[in-house]
Structure formats: structure tokens, C-alpha cells
Amino acid sequence: MSVRFRPLSSLLLAAALAAVPAAVASPAAAAPSPYRVGVGIADITGEAAELGMLGYADPAQTTAGIHTRQWSRAFAIAAGPAKVALVSTDLDFVSQSVHTEVVRRLAGTGYTATNLVLTATHTHSAPAGYTHSTLYNLTTLGFEKRTFEAIVAGIVRSVRAADADLAPGAVKIAAGTLAGANVNRSLPAFQRNSAADRARFPGAVDNRMTVLRFEQAGTPVGMMSWFPTHGTSMRPDNRLISGDNKGYAAQHTEHSHGVTWSTRGAFVAAFAQTAAGDMSPNLRDGGAAGPTDDQFENTRIIGDLQATAAQRLFDAATEELTGPLDVRQRYVDFSGVQVRLPDGSVKSTCPGALGQNFTAGAEDGPGPDIVDEGDLTTNPLLLAAGIVVNPATPAVRACHAPKQVFLATGLQNPPWTPQVMPLQVVRIGQLAVTVAPGEFTIVAGQKTQDAVAAALGGITRHQILAGYANAYAGYVTTAEEYDAQHYEGAATHFGRYTQAAYAQELAALAAALRTGAATPSAVQPPWLGDRQISVRPGIVFDAPPVGKAFGQVLTQPAASYRRGQTVTVAFATGHPGNNFRNEGTFLEVQRQVAGAWRTVATDDDWSTKYRWARNGLAASTATIEWAVPADAAPGTYRIVHHGDAKSLLGRVAPLTGTSRTFTVS
Structure with missing residues (x-):
């Protein structure tokens, strides 16, 4: 995945059996104008001891030190009165709570929910507890205020630093391919797609990489790379905080540009995710094992591949992005989006729910031996557990078919997982960045980008889908992949037509961007900060070993x-x-x-x-x-x-x- 809830399902099973202001359209530059660019970086490392990690959702995976710190890397671009900030964070995903609080603290800077893009590298080796969603906080026994604060404060520092760094410059773009850094871990589901869709991804992988080169007065100051591969090079038994393969790629690239501990920020390199839902860095056994038996070496290998490819594109980047900066953003309640399909029929998304097969886990993070991926039969044990812990109504079960619902996360009050989701389309000259709060499989991501490109009507030439951004609500698969009910389909929160709904709503934003129409939000995500609890014991006191002193x-x-x-x-x-x-x-x-x-x-x-x-x-x-x-x-x-x-x-x-x-x- 992403958030892997195999061991989490064991926890739930055991338990059962025993305001953000309305966004407005940002101003567009009236005519192409020179860009000002700036970069910033800040530390967002959470608690390094005895705190559950997010990603594999294994309660035994608690922090016990640091291999590499977590960072927020920000890139600001301005043209006339318009500006946008692209941020990459070493997190499993960006939570709505983090996004909302960052926007609140940036009030007065010109950055709002409309023109601020917060993405995550999707590392599975970083502290959890920074969301307001019950499901994602189970392995930390609740909300962790201090880790939340470290993340929010660091992101804010990075954006402020990038904004303060704005200076006349340029953004250049280059695109290429990288082979050998990902495999498809969900082949049976991928193969259900049409022949035309499969043909777009030879080898069942997306090996495309896009790199932005940031310059000030001709001097390179930053790099932002997009490539789809999961942050699962580090295994579930790792307990050291790590940026995983993308964290290594960023650190290696910055060091190769002369950055040291004392000169951090002189050059900033970010390695962001695109549609990585079914892309694994574990190259053996269909995503189950890394290139070697050493997880640290695997992290280095996959990170180095990305760093090398990105540097090659960075060095070759000559096409300069020019023209308007413009953004459209809107919040959409995905619990009931009416979706018009190409055949003219109208379908609906559903209140959030996770299927029984999500407990099986994915190849690089298998769950308990209760069900198998692709099993469409009702499991009596999981059915009973779901009814006790998080029951689903008959209507919700019917809406999610053929998914066998395990947890109806959208029916609680408040919901256990988000349902009001932020959507965004950003134009930077001839580049369009489609921003969405989930992890799209490669075909689902491509279909969504195609819809956005069609709605833009040719005003951009380059397309990027930025996932794991601004909030998080699980996977996004195609309808065909959903029907297979492998891990990814079972963890697609809003039912069979989730991808079609994202494509429809994001295309509407793109059309508004093209025509200049405003996109006010009819709904806003709830602020749940006043409802958070934690039952994790705090630090009572420290004492050195008998006969020793602190620091000895x-x-x-x-x-x-x-x-x-x-x-x-x-x-x-x-x-x-x-x-x-x-x-x-x-x-x-x-x-x-x-x-x-x-x-x-x-x-x-x-x-x-x-x-x-x-x-x-x-x-x-x-x-x-x-x-x-x-x-x-x-x-x-x-x-x-x-x-x-x-x-x-x-x-x-x-x-x-x-x-x-x-x-x-």
C-alpha cells in the first residue's frame, strides 16, 4: 500500500472477539511573466522511541532510534501576484489535520488550501499518531500531539523559508524513464484492465520519471522528481526512523550538490510519489522481497537508482516552464458522488468502507492468515468482527459489492477515515499537476490524468499526478481492478466507482481552470482536533544505570x-x-x-x-x-x-x- 492494515485487523479482531475557510480561485497571471523561485527545508522528525509507525500498521513496529531524519522540502514559484508552493514530506501520507493546521499557521503569507500542495513520500518507517482519524491512530493508541506539532511546525518553516528565498529564476522540466526500480505487486488485478490500458504499461510497470530543475539567476538551487515506487524497502521489522528509498535519494542528491550539515538548504532535492498504488520497490517474488536480503542495502539500491536517473534528467533539462500560474481547488464529499460513466449511466460512490481482503495485506506487507487476496466469499470471523467493531448497513454493503465489507469506516460519528476530500489542479506554465489524496494504481492514475488533460483542452503539454497529498483516504483502483478484490481494491474506500469519481471531479476543476471559472466548495472537512485522545503512557522519569551517570x-x-x-x-x-x-x-x-x-x-x-x-x-x-x-x-x-x-x-x-x-x- 500504503497504509497496511494487516496486523491492525488482528487488533480489531481480537478486540471484537474478546475548519478551513472556503477556498477561492487563485489569481492567474494575465500574461506569461518571469518566475521567481525559492526553496526551503525543515526537520519534521517525530518521536524516536516507543511510538507506533504508520504504514505497515503493526503494533509491534514502534520507533527505537533514527537512521535518517524526516524532512519537509518546499519549492515556491511566483509569477506576478500568483504563487504556489509544492512540498514533499517524509511521511506515509499527509493527513487532513496536518494540512488544515499548516494552512491556518500560514495565514497572511499568501499560501492557502488553494495554492499549497503537501505531498508525502510514503515512507513506512516514520512515526504515526499525527492524524485525527481513528483508524490510522490505532497503532499509537491515539493522537500524538508532539509528533503532530513537529510535523506541522517543520512544514510551516520549510514553506516560509522557500517563500523568503523567492528570487528571479526559472523552472525547467525534463521527462524520461527509469527501469528496474519498481515491479507490479498486484498483477492479477492489473491484468483485468482492458488490453488498451495494459498496453500503455509494458511490463505492467510505470517507469516514467519527471524532474523539475529550479534555478536562481542561472544557478541550480533545487530539484523535484516524481516517480512511482512504494516506500517499503525497509521491512515491517525495522524500528529506526527512515525516509526509505526516496529519503536516501534526496539525501544522496543534496550531498552530491555539496550540501553538508552546516549548509543545509543551499540545494534542496525532493523525490515525490505519483501513482504508486501497485508499484513496489521489492523486485523479487512479485513485490514480496527486495533486490537483496539486506533492507538497508535495498533502500540504498532503489534510492540510488532514482537519484541517478533524476540527476541525468536534471542535467539535461532545457525546456523552461513559462506562462501563467493558476490553481483550482475544491473539497468534495466522496461518500455519495454521482458519477456519469461513458455509457451514460449514473453510478454513486459509497460511504467509506474497507473490505475483508484488505486484512490479507499486500505482497510487501502480508497480514494475518485469515483470508487470501481475491477471495470474494464471506469470511464469518471477519463478518462478526466487523459487525462488533464497525458495523455496515445493508445499503452500504450493497453499494460496495463485490467487496465483502469488513469495516464501515465512513458510518461512524465522526468517521474513522476522511470522506470530505481535497482536490486540486495546478498549472505551472505548460505543466499541469493533478493533486489527489490517495494512492492510485498506475492504470487508475493514467485514466484520471487523461480526464484532466482532456478538460484542460491542450493548454498544457506535461502532466503529473501527485498522490498521497493534502489528506488520505486509501487506494484508488480501476473498476476492473476493484472487482478482483486484491488488497488495493479492498482498500479502495468509496466503492467500485471511486476512480471514476476522482476523474470526474478533477476534470471539472481542470475545466474551470481553463475557462477561468471559480470553484467554491459546498463542504469543508471537519476539524476534529478537540476530539483527540491518547492512552499511551508518557515518560515518567529517567535514571542512569546503577553506578553510572547520564552521558557516560x-x-x-x-x-x-x-x-x-x-x-x-x-x-x-x-x-x-x-x-x-x-x-x-x-x-x-x-x-x-x-x-x-x-x-x-x-x-x-x-x-x-x-x-x-x-x-x-x-x-x-x-x-x-x-x-x-x-x-x-x-x-x-x-x-x-x-x-x-x-x-x-x-x-x-x-x-x-x-x-x-x-x-x-
């Missing part, structure tokens, strides 16, 4: 290492939840240069891993690993740990520990 080194490094070896140091520490250290770090690898210590790596570097573990009631250990890079400079090094500890009286104080020195040769 428990395991020292060896005296010397060679390139390619791994340095490991352990410290007595406090709980990382005391201070997320956003825009900072829990570790530094330092090299001695001319008698002073220079930081060469932090907890955001690919070469480092920060692992946290609880030892008893209140004691905990920070274990820091540094895989000495092949290009590490010979010399004298040390490892520094930064943390925070909470006293019995509730006071949080910083702590620092420093290892003995060692040499690298």
Missing part, C-alpha cells in the same frame, strides 16, 4: 578502524521523547582538524544509526553506529551523543557524552 560511555570504541568497518559506542541516556532535537541531532561523528573538532556526520547521515533501548523501568541506552565511509579522511575521530533526561520532578535537562578518540586509516 558504556561501550568505548576500539583504538583504530579501517574504512568500511563499523564503529559502535554505547551511552547511558534519557528517553528521546524528552526532546526530539528537531533541526539538531542525537549524535555527532567528529574529526580533529588543526586542533579543533569538526562534525563530519550526524544522525541524518546514511553512515550512522542511532539506536535507543530501554533497560528496566527508567534506564536507557543510546547505541551509536558509524559505518566508516570509503572516502573518510584518515585521522583522529570521536563520537559525541546528545540527549535529554527527565527528573522525578518533571524537569528535562540536556546531557552529553563523548567517547575516547580513535583513528581511521
Whole structure:
């Protein structure tokens, strides 16, 4: 998927058996005018210990450290009075709650729900709890205010930074292909599509990549790449926060452009998702296994493929986007959209519901052995569980057929999953970006883009579908794929005609953009911030191991290492939840240069891993690993740990520990 609710279904089964202002059209530039562009980046890392992760929905997958931090990367474009911000975040998806609060905090900046695009890379190795939707907060035992705050505040900082950075420049575009970075993990469903639809995707994959090159006065300052592959290179047993393959691609690209810890933001690279619903980075066994048996290496391989392809396109980008900036946006209640099909018949979407086969999971995140993908028979156990936990009416069951409804998430008050969804079409000169709050399969995404392109009537030449954006309500499959009721179809929330409804409503926005018509919203998503609860125990206090002090080194490094070896140091520490250290770090690898210590790596570097573990009631250990890079400079090094500890009286104080020195040769 995306949000993988296999183990989640086990939780539900066990339990059962035992305001945003109305958006208005943004002003369009009266005539083509030079663009001003700006870039920004900010840290959005959530709690790094004992917090459930979002994506695989396994309650056992809780954070226990950091491999790479989470970032919000923003790109602002302005032409005359019009402007738009494209943002890529290292999240599983952007929640409506995050989008609403970010818009609220950006009041007065010129960025609103209309011209702000918040997308997610779809990593499955990042903290959860930042939504207001009950279903998505189950693995965190409720809403996590501090992680929500870290995400919202960071996104706002990145957008403000990009806006402040606006300067005369250019946006250039290039498109190409990348082979070997994705496979179709849902072939039986894909093969149900028409021969014409299948023919558009040889090998049953979408290998297209689009890259935007941002320049200021001829100097490159940013890159934004779109390519469809899931953020599932890291497996469900991973407990380190990670940006997954797209996070690696972004970090690698920024470093290749000379960005260091101290110069972050000098060049910003984002790797965003398109229609990745059935695209997996796990190249073996139909999406079940990565290219190797090492999940970190798999993440690097798929990330490096994207980074290399994107850099090639970036270097070749010569076509400059020129002309109007314009946007249309509207909220639509997808619980009952009347959809007119090509044959003239009218069908309807349904209140949100998940099918029994969504508990089977996908190939790269299988669920409990209760049902199999594609099984259209009623499972008595799941039927009973659904009736107890989240019952569906006969009308809703009929509307979702042939889906066997497990959870009627749209019938609760408030709904367990969103139903009022944000839709957006953005024009940047000859580029149209279609923005939607779900994960489209490649054929569903193409059909939707075709509808938008037709409605635009040729005013743009390039098309991108930006998924996982502004809110989230599961998958979007074609009607043919839906009928197969594999994981993706069972997790298509609004029934068989979900894709047709998205295509219809987004095409209406595109037509309004072409004609200059306004697109007011008749509905608004509810604000549920005042209804959130959390039953997860908080941090009571920290205590060092008996006979030790906070920051004391428990395991020292060896005296010397060679390139390619791994340095490991352990410290007595406090709980990382005391201070997320956003825009900072829990570790530094330092090299001695001319008698002073220079930081060469932090907890955001690919070469480092920060692992946290609880030892008893209140004691905990920070274990820091540094895989000495092949290009590490010979010399004298040390490892520094930064943390925070909470006293019995509730006071949080910083702590620092420093290892003995060692040499690298």
C-alpha cells in the first residue's frame, strides 16, 4: 500500500472477539511573466522511541532510534501576484489535520488550501499518531500531539523559508524513464484492465520519471522528481526512523550538490510519489522481497537508482516552464458522488468502507492468515468482527459489492477515515499537476490524468499526478481492478466507482481552470482536533544505570578502524521523547582538524544509526553506529551523543557524552 492494515485487523479482531475557510480561485497571471523561485527545508522528525509507525500498521513496529531524519522540502514559484508552493514530506501520507493546521499557521503569507500542495513520500518507517482519524491512530493508541506539532511546525518553516528565498529564476522540466526500480505487486488485478490500458504499461510497470530543475539567476538551487515506487524497502521489522528509498535519494542528491550539515538548504532535492498504488520497490517474488536480503542495502539500491536517473534528467533539462500560474481547488464529499460513466449511466460512490481482503495485506506487507487476496466469499470471523467493531448497513454493503465489507469506516460519528476530500489542479506554465489524496494504481492514475488533460483542452503539454497529498483516504483502483478484490481494491474506500469519481471531479476543476471559472466548495472537512485522545503512557522519569551517570560511555570504541568497518559506542541516556532535537541531532561523528573538532556526520547521515533501548523501568541506552565511509579522511575521530533526561520532578535537562578518540586509516 500504503497504509497496511494487516496486523491492525488482528487488533480489531481480537478486540471484537474478546475548519478551513472556503477556498477561492487563485489569481492567474494575465500574461506569461518571469518566475521567481525559492526553496526551503525543515526537520519534521517525530518521536524516536516507543511510538507506533504508520504504514505497515503493526503494533509491534514502534520507533527505537533514527537512521535518517524526516524532512519537509518546499519549492515556491511566483509569477506576478500568483504563487504556489509544492512540498514533499517524509511521511506515509499527509493527513487532513496536518494540512488544515499548516494552512491556518500560514495565514497572511499568501499560501492557502488553494495554492499549497503537501505531498508525502510514503515512507513506512516514520512515526504515526499525527492524524485525527481513528483508524490510522490505532497503532499509537491515539493522537500524538508532539509528533503532530513537529510535523506541522517543520512544514510551516520549510514553506516560509522557500517563500523568503523567492528570487528571479526559472523552472525547467525534463521527462524520461527509469527501469528496474519498481515491479507490479498486484498483477492479477492489473491484468483485468482492458488490453488498451495494459498496453500503455509494458511490463505492467510505470517507469516514467519527471524532474523539475529550479534555478536562481542561472544557478541550480533545487530539484523535484516524481516517480512511482512504494516506500517499503525497509521491512515491517525495522524500528529506526527512515525516509526509505526516496529519503536516501534526496539525501544522496543534496550531498552530491555539496550540501553538508552546516549548509543545509543551499540545494534542496525532493523525490515525490505519483501513482504508486501497485508499484513496489521489492523486485523479487512479485513485490514480496527486495533486490537483496539486506533492507538497508535495498533502500540504498532503489534510492540510488532514482537519484541517478533524476540527476541525468536534471542535467539535461532545457525546456523552461513559462506562462501563467493558476490553481483550482475544491473539497468534495466522496461518500455519495454521482458519477456519469461513458455509457451514460449514473453510478454513486459509497460511504467509506474497507473490505475483508484488505486484512490479507499486500505482497510487501502480508497480514494475518485469515483470508487470501481475491477471495470474494464471506469470511464469518471477519463478518462478526466487523459487525462488533464497525458495523455496515445493508445499503452500504450493497453499494460496495463485490467487496465483502469488513469495516464501515465512513458510518461512524465522526468517521474513522476522511470522506470530505481535497482536490486540486495546478498549472505551472505548460505543466499541469493533478493533486489527489490517495494512492492510485498506475492504470487508475493514467485514466484520471487523461480526464484532466482532456478538460484542460491542450493548454498544457506535461502532466503529473501527485498522490498521497493534502489528506488520505486509501487506494484508488480501476473498476476492473476493484472487482478482483486484491488488497488495493479492498482498500479502495468509496466503492467500485471511486476512480471514476476522482476523474470526474478533477476534470471539472481542470475545466474551470481553463475557462477561468471559480470553484467554491459546498463542504469543508471537519476539524476534529478537540476530539483527540491518547492512552499511551508518557515518560515518567529517567535514571542512569546503577553506578553510572547520564552521558557516560558504556561501550568505548576500539583504538583504530579501517574504512568500511563499523564503529559502535554505547551511552547511558534519557528517553528521546524528552526532546526530539528537531533541526539538531542525537549524535555527532567528529574529526580533529588543526586542533579543533569538526562534525563530519550526524544522525541524518546514511553512515550512522542511532539506536535507543530501554533497560528496566527508567534506564536507557543510546547505541551509536558509524559505518566508516570509503572516502573518510584518515585521522583522529570521536563520537559525541546528545540527549535529554527527565527528573522525578518533571524537569528535562540536556546531557552529553563523548567517547575516547580513535583513528581511521
